Amino acid sequence: MTFDFDKPIDRRQTNCVKWDGMEALYGVPRDSGLAMWVADMDFEAPPAVNQTLRNLADHGVHGYFGDPRAYLGSIANWMQTRHGWRIEPDWIMTTPGLVSAVACTLQAFSEKGDGVILFTPVYHAFHRIVAANDRRIVESPLVERDGRYEMDLGALAAQLEGSEKIVLLCSPHNPGGRVWSMEELRALAEFCAAHDLLLVSDEVHQDLVFPGHTHRVTALAAPDHADRLVTLTAPSKTFNIAGAQTGQVIIGDPALRARMQKVLKAVSSQPSRIGAMMTTAAYAHGAEWLDALIAYLDENRRMFDAAMNRLPGIRSMALQATYLSWVDFRGTGMTEAEIHERVEKTAKIAANHGTTFGTGGEGFLRFNIATRRAVVADAIERLEHAFADLQ
Numbered sequence: 388m389t390f391d392f393d394k395p396i397d398r399r400q401t402n403c404v405k406w407d408g409m410e411a412l413y414g415v416p417r418d419s420g421l422a423m424w425v426a427d428m429d430f431e432a433p434p435a436v437n438q439t440l441r442n443l444a445d446h447g448v449h450g451y452f453g454d455p456r457a458y459l460g461s462i463a464n465w466m467q468t469r470h471g472w473r474i475e476p477d478w479i480m481t482t483p484g485l486v487s488a489v490a491c492t493l494q495a496f497s498e499k500g501d502g503v504i505l506f507t508p509v510y511h512a513f514h515r516i517v518a519a520n521d522r523r524i525v526e527s528p529l530v531e532r533d534g535r536y537e538m539d540l541g542a543l544a545a546q547l548e549g550s551e552k553i554v555l556l557c558s559p560h561n562p563g564g565r566v567w568s569m570e571e572l573r574a575l576a577e578f579c580a581a582h583d584l585l586l587v588s589d590e591v592h593q594d595l596v597f598p599g600h601t602h603r604v605t606a607l608a609a610p611d612h613a614d615r616l617v618t619l620t621a622p623s624k625t626f627n628i629a630g631a632q633t634g635q636v637i638i639g640d641p642a643l644r645a646r647m648q649k650v651l652k653a654v655s656s657q658p659s660r661i662g663a664m665m666t667t668a669a670y671a672h673g674a675e676w677l678d679a680l681i682a683y684l685d686e687n688r689r690m691f692d693a694a695m696n697r698l699p700g701i702r703s704m705a706l707q708a709t710y711l712s713w714v715d716f717r718g719t720g721m722t723e724a725e726i727h728e729r730v731e732k733t734a735k736i737a738a739n740h741g742t743t744f745g746t747g748g749e750g751f752l753r754f755n756i757a758t759r760r761a762v763v764a765d766a767i768e769r770l771e772h773a774f775a776d777l778q
Contacts, residue, residue, distance in 0.1 A: 388434075388675060388676075390676055392683045393760060394431070399417055399418075405422045405427055415731050415737040419735055420736065420737060423738050423756070423758070427629045429759060430627055430680070430758075432627050433669055433672065434676070435672035436628060436665050436668045436669050439668040443661060452663050458663045458667045462635060474637055478639050479635050480647055481635055482634045482656055483656065484632045485621045488619045489512075489516050490520060493516070495647045498552075500521065502550050502552065504551055506529050506536075506556065507747050508745050510561045510562070510589075511739070524745075525547075525551055535563070535565055535705070536560060536704075540575065540578050547582060551582070553586075554575070554584050557589050558593075558603075559596065559709055562711050562713040562744055562751075564704060564705070564706035564711065565707055566600045566601070566707040572605050572609060576605070577612070579612065584615070586605065588605035588616065588619065589619045590602070592709045595624060595625060595710060596708040597688065598685065600708060606618055615640075616639075616640070618637040619635070619636055619637075620634070620637060621635060625677060626673050626676075628666070632659060633666050684710050691763055691766070695714050698771065698778065699719075700719035701716055710756050711754070714738075714751060714753070719774070723740070733769075734769035734772065736770070738753060739752065741753065
């Protein structure tokens with residue numbers, strides 16, 4: 388089967404935050420600007436997902452969800468076949484998306500005032516949710532070596548105060564696109580054990596890994612530390628169904644699982660019927676589509692990185708995973724205000740500001756390249772024009 392990722396799809400005026408919200412947030416006009424910020428793709432979901440929605444619409448009755456066997460089985464089968472991770476269906480708990488899962492995890496395993504460790508720069512919603520739950524953000528800045536980010540556990544150990552309870556890991560890393568190695572994950576798990584910390588591994592980008600790299604499931608890297616590990620997954624990034632608002636918390640340890648179940652019961656969290664059925668269809672029938680998607684994104688990545696790296700003072704971090712290009716403008720010598728002015732006002736591109744990702748994000752912008760290749764080419768031309776005086 389062939390999939391047309393070059394098909395033009397106008398997402399404006401469709402209640403789409405990515406396109407309809409960029410003018411209010413960035414001042415980039417909706418009619419002539421390019422939306423390259425929110426982490427969803429401008430592609431149709433896999434055919435089986437859209438057929439499932441048509442079938443649901445044809446049926447016409449949209450009641451509560453029940454009988455989760457196919458849903459849970461599709462998740463377990465995907466983890467086994469795609470990642471070699473054997474899980475039991477009863478390990479899986481459903482939340483309305485991954486950010487909600489992070490919030491529930493904080494409530495289940497920490498108290499107000501406790502420290503939550505973030506390896507920064509990192510996904511901006513982590514900061515927002517930790518703060519909103521009255522936990523203390525503990526930033527552990529990543530170290531850039533040979534063009535990629537690495538954790539500095541020695542420095543982290545020196546800054547611990549004793550009130551830290553959770554390490555919140557982004558794996559693969561957003562925004563740096565780093566795939567952590569088995570050795571790094573094992574070292575982190577051992578660090579958590581030594582310092583009595585719970586490791587929460589957000590693996591929402593686990594399927595979006597480029598050729599030459601392999602995602603390592605944290606649970607497989609650290610099988611001896613299951614009693615202090617929570618894994619978060621979702622089909623949202625993989626299959627472009629973030630609007631389904633369906634994520635999974637996977638916990639193998641019964642005691643930890645009971646604590647999470649108590650929180651979910653307290654907030655009466657139940658799976659969305661539509662989201663669960665979209666998830667089932669995606670995991671059961673989306674593998675071929677995903678393989679084609681990754682090949683398409685790989686070329687987008689190559690084009691965008693090459694163009695950014697040709698501009699003096701600008702460097703794009705080499706992506707191993709995700710479709711989120713992390714671009715360093717510090718070498719231009721410009722202030723952040725000037726960089727944003729050129730990108731948003733001259734190029735008319737909405738991209739995430741690096742400072743929202745925490746310490747280490749200063750001078751960076753994050754560009755979403757999961758869009759039609761013609762749009763990527765347009766973005767390159769606009770950015771080359773906006774920074775033409777550097778060439």
